[in-house]
Amino acid sequence: MIETNCSLKPFNTFSIEAKAQTLFHFNDMAQLPELLDLVTKYHSENKPVLILGAGSNTLFCEDFSGLVIKVELLGVDISTSDEHYILQVAAGEDWHQLVTDCIAKGIDGLENLALIPGVVGSAPVQNIGAYGTEFKDFCESVEYVDLLTGELVVLSAAECLFAYRDSIFKHTGMSNALITKVTLTLSKQWQPHSRYGSLQNIENQEQVSAKQIYDSVCQIRNEKLPDPEKLGNVGSFFKNPVVSQQQADALLRLYPNMPNYPQNDKSIKLAAGWLIDQAGLKGKTVGGAAVHKNQALVLINQNNATSTDVILLADLVRTKVKAMFNVSLEHEVRFIGREGETNLQQVIKYVRAK
Incomplete structure (x- = not known):
């Protein structure tokens, strides 16, 4: 779906009023040819293109004069190896919901990253982190489409150049990379990370469970963050x-x-x-x-x-x-x-x- 002169207030968690000249809801890879044509048109007119997830890390300073691509791709595929759970997750999936669903399924490891707002496709860009763990600790690869060439590219975790709140996707030359999917690997031999910050207050640290850490993280974040x-x-x-x-x-x-x-x-x-x-x-x-x-x-x-x-x-x-x-x-x-x-x-x- 394409909207014009569209308010962006519902699409940023700051709830700041701003308008986009054009808003493209990208919810199916079958839309890719149409999207690429539109991107080409805007580039030919020297108008900007912005890729937007949940808008949970975005401040719109003024109206946007070009094309905003709202990434809404959905889907989670879970497979296993002898030692790992392997998750292939579409970029538009809600990050906290993914963490919650994993804990419910007994797939542990992401609990320290509970209640971080945003969608999965934004997680590698920022290399989200909390309570001693980061996205890079679980990332196997990131798939993106190059909006200039239409090429689908897969980067390994090493190629993503993850650092503190940083990755290759935040740097020059990657502004046309629209992340479509991430692959995560979670070890079946789960090890807790419960000795960072307020998590040290969890009782019986020697027998702590992923669900206990998840519950504590949610409680702490709900108490601290509006x-x-x-x-x-x-x-x-x-x-x-x-x-x-x-x-x-x-x-x-x-x-x-x-x-x-x-x-x-x-x-x-x-x-x-x-x-x-x-x-x-x-x-x-x-x-x-x-x-x-x-x-x-x-x-x-x-x-x-x-x-x-x-x-x-x-x-x-x-x-x-x-x-x-x-x-x-x-x-x-x-x-x-x-x-x-x-x-x-x-x-x-x-x-x-x-």
């Missing part, structure tokens, strides 16, 4: 910054209780939410946007916020944290402007000039 159906948000707005050991040591001398997590390369990951909280920004509002009062890492649409409200608030947070800690926060959310993806540094100049 429901997008009630308060528009995209979850964690900023990435947890990674600094040198030297900088971390200097900060720890000033703030001995500062959460810090050593990384394999001897750098130190800091908790962005803690930094924002210490800067006194919990509950801070700009227009209809606010820093969530319970979780400073989350910016919310508290009262019919505009994209400008969110942009100004995000810039305020970044500026205050930089001034107090000399740590630069990088936004996790994708900023989408009129002509395609942009970033906070670019759009704040435009907003201030208005």
Whole structure:
């Protein structure tokens, strides 16, 4: 189905009003020839093309002047080998529902990633992660269609170049890669990851089950994070910054209780939410946007916020944290402007000039 001059408010969890010139609902691979023709037309007119999942990590900064492809492909195929469960999952499947269904079927491993919003096709782009595990830990391969050539390509996990909240799909040259399917492998010899963060509070750690971890993760996330159906948000707005050991040591001398997590390369990951909280920004509002009062890492649409409200608030947070800690926060959310993806540094100049 194709819509024109279509509101994107229902298709982003921030519930920010913006319009797309054209919206293509891609729910069947049989639509691919039609979609490729439309993409070719828009490219020939120098108009932008955007691939959209659930809009759970997207801030529309203004109306989009081109084609938005809403990925709605569905289907889950489960097979087994001697040692693994093998899941082939279409890109439009809801991620949390996949995790829930796996736990119900006794297919364990994804429980730490419960209640992460979004669709399966977005998971490799961001290399979603929580409580000590990441998407890359279970990824076998990712299939995508190149919207320029129509070629169907399969990348191995190694070829996806996964890193912290990063992958090859976020970099130059991959903007025309529409992910259609992912293949996951989950070991039948399940090992719990229950000693990260609040999960350490689960009793009887030696006999903990995947269902217990799943339930705990859901409880923690529900307590900390607002429901997008009630308060528009995209979850964690900023990435947890990674600094040198030297900088971390200097900060720890000033703030001995500062959460810090050593990384394999001897750098130190800091908790962005803690930094924002210490800067006194919990509950801070700009227009209809606010820093969530319970979780400073989350910016919310508290009262019919505009994209400008969110942009100004995000810039305020970044500026205050930089001034107090000399740590630069990088936004996790994708900023989408009129002509395609942009970033906070670019759009704040435009907003201030208005």
